Amino acid sequence: MISKSCQYAIRAAVFLASRADENLKMNVKIIAKEIDAPEAFTAKTLQILNKHSIITSLKGPHGGFFIEEHQLDAPILNIVNAIDGLQIFKSCGLGLKKCSETNPCPFHNDYKILRDAMLSTFEKTTIRILAHNLENGDPFLLAGR
Amino acid sequence: MISKSCQYAIRAAVFLASRADENLKMNVKIIAKEIDAPEAFTAKTLQILNKHSIITSLKGPHGGFFIEEHQLDAPILNIVNAIDGLQIFKSCGLGLKKCSETNPCPFHNDYKILRDAMLSTFEKTTIRILAHNLENGDPFLLAGR
DNA sequence: GCATATTCGGATAAACTAATCTTAAAAAAA
DNA sequence: TTTTTTTAAGATTAGTTTATCCGAATATGC
Numbered sequence: 001m002i003s004k005s006c007q008y009a010i011r012a013a014v015f016l017a018s019r020a021d022e023n024l025k026m027n028v029k030i031i032a033k034e035i036d037a038p039e040a041f042t043a044k045t046l047q048i049l050n051k052h053s054i055i056t057s058l059k060g061p062h063g064g065f066f067i068e069e070h071q072l073d074a075p076i077l078n079i080v081n082a083i084d085g086l087q088i089f090k091s092c093g094l095g096l097k098k099c100s101e102t103n104p105c106p107f108h109n110d111y112k113i114l115r116d117a118m119l120s121t122f123e124k125t126t127i128r129i130l131a132h133n134l135e136n137g138d139p140f141l142l143a144g145r
Numbered sequence: 146m147i148s149k150s151c152q153y154a155i156r157a158a159v160f161l162a163s164r165a166d167e168n169l170k171m172n173v174k175i176i177a178k179e180i181d182a183p184e185a186f187t188a189k190t191l192q193i194l195n196k197h198s199i200i201t202s203l204k205g206p207h208g209g210f211f212i213e214e215h216q217l218d219a220p221i222l223n224i225v226n227a228i229d230g231l232q233i234f235k236s237c238g239l240g241l242k243k244c245s246e247t248n249p250c251p252f253h254n255d256y257k258i259l260r261d262a263m264l265s266t267f268e269k270t271t272i273r274i275l276a277h278n279l280e281n282g283d284p285f286l287l288a289g290r
Numbered sequence: 291g292c293a294t295a296t297t298c299g300g301a302t303a304a305a306c307t308a309a310t311c312t313t314a315a316a317a318a319a320a
Numbered sequence: 321t322t323t324t325t326t327t328a329a330g331a332t333t334a335g336t337t338t339a340t341c342c343g344a345a346t347a348t349g350c
Contacts, residue, residue, distance in 0.1 A: 001146055001233060004308070007240035014251060027326065036241075040310050047328065060317030061325045076252075088146065095152035096181075106159060106278035107221075110266050117262060121255050133251035149338070172296065185340050192298065205347025206295045291350100298345070303338100310333070320323075 001118075006083040009045045010076055010130070011035040016055055016067040017131035025064030045083070052082040054127075072128040080122055089119045146263075151228040154190045155221055155275075156180040161200055161212040162276035170209030190228070197227040199272075217273040225267055234264040 015034050016026065032042040046065050050057045054074060055067045080086070092099035093111030101108075157180050161171065177187040191210050195202045199219055200212050225231070237244035238256030246253075 001238070004240060007238075010252070011239055011241075025326095038309055041308065043327075044309085044329095050327085057327060058317080059315075059325085059327045061319065063317065063326050065327085093146070093152075094156055095149060096156075106275040107155070107270070110270055114259070114263055114266055118259055121259055125252070125255055130251040170296095183339060186338065188297075189299095189339085195297085202297060203347075204295085204297045204345075206349070208296050208347065210297085293350085294348085296345100296347080298343105300343090301341085303340070305338070306336080308333100308335070310331100312331080313329090315326100315328070317326080318324085320321100 002080055002088070003084050005041070005045055006080055008035065008037040008042060009049055009079050009083050011037070012042060012046060012065075013049060013055060013067065013076075013079055013127050014130045014134060016065060017072055017127045018134045020067050020069070020072065020131070023066065025058060025062065025066045027064040031065060048082055049079065052078065054078055054082060067127070072131070073126050075123050076125050076127060076130065077119070077122040079127075089115055089122075147225055147233070148229050150186070150190055151225055153180065153182040153187060154194055154224050154228050156182070157187060157191060157210075158194060158200060158212065158221075158224055158272050159275045159279060161210060162217055162272045163279050165212050165214070165217065165276070168211065170203055170207065170211045172209040176210060193227055194224065197223070199223055199227060212272070217276070218271050220268050221270050221272060221275065222264070222267040224272075234260055234267075 012031055012035050015031060019026065028039060028043045028046060031046065032039040035042070037045075046055065046057070049055045050065070054071060055065055056071070057063070057065050077086075080088075092105055093107045093115070094105050096105050099105040099108055157176055160176060160179050164171065173184060173188045173191060176191065177184040180187070182190075191200065191202070194200045195210070199216060200210055201216070202208070202210050222231075225233075237250055238252045238260070239250050241250050244250040244253055
């Protein structure tokens with residue numbers, strides 16, 4: 001569905017969001033541990049998110065990664081876009097390049113419904129919502145918490 | 146979503162189904178060309194489908210691959226199962242092993258709806274239906290046809 | 291039985307994704 | 321200004337998926 005890197009990225013963003021209270025920055029080591037992802041790889045992922053302004057970073061002592069108030073309402077679709085691109089939401093279910101609305105493959109109509117549902121869910125689910133689910137309410141857990 | 150191999154496999158099965166009339170067997174070369182997939186790789190894929198009894202094969206002159214009447218009503222979920230396995234329909238959207246109904250991750254509820262919709266579509270869509278779409282009705286096209 | 295057309299199966303190679311390592315750059319504090 | 325703590329960036333390695341190749345097995349027709 002979405003790549004492993006992208007799952008790490010969403011987990012990282014949601015974790016940061018769940019601790020966005022103060023201007024508390026968190027370093028790669030802590031984040032990687034918390035979301036149960038390889039440290040060096042997480043660093044790369046966080047760099048990409050920062051470059052896309054999905055999270056924010058600051059170098060030096062007491063620096064680290066954090067998420068700002070105005071970044072919380074970004075849909076997780078933005079994260080998918082930053083890491084995997086949006087091709088999944090556009091391409092044919094059977095992998096045919098020439099498949100389109102006017103020239104549909106035999107699976108097109110059924111598949112389009114699924115694809116659009118995915119897009120819609122990723123579009124309306126914001127980082128804030130997932131962070132909120134994590135904190136309050138029944139759904140909990142990120143890594144081994 | 147599903148792997149490239151799996152897309153090839155569905156295309157191959159649907160193509161065979163669209164020509165299932167007589168006991169006309171088709172060899173790898175023709176099938177690969179028709180579904181626009183690499184020949185050697187298609188051979189492997191067809192072998193897997195045969196081993197799972199999704200299609201049938203016969204060696205020797207005038208042999209080849211074909212699909213029998215009783216095989217037409219298999220859901221394409223069977224193909225996904227044969228090639229990719231069913232993990233996609235079971236695993237967590239954020240890649241968390243410990244995520245479950247009783248211990249849901251923050252994305253669980255929304256994601257589950259998507260996952261279940263996918264499963265349901267792959268379950269109720271049979272090879273016959275796709276082949277029928279290909280032949281009659283508006284949706285057409287497999288490779289460059 | 292022999293030649294031929296085909297699938298089958300294993301080994302190998304290439305391409306892509308995931309993960310690591312190493313050095314540089316930047317910011318803060320001493 | 322120097323040291324320390326952190327991210328940034330590039331190069332490298334590992335693993336997985338995709339793709340190819342080749343010899344063996346099997347069925348058909350002569």
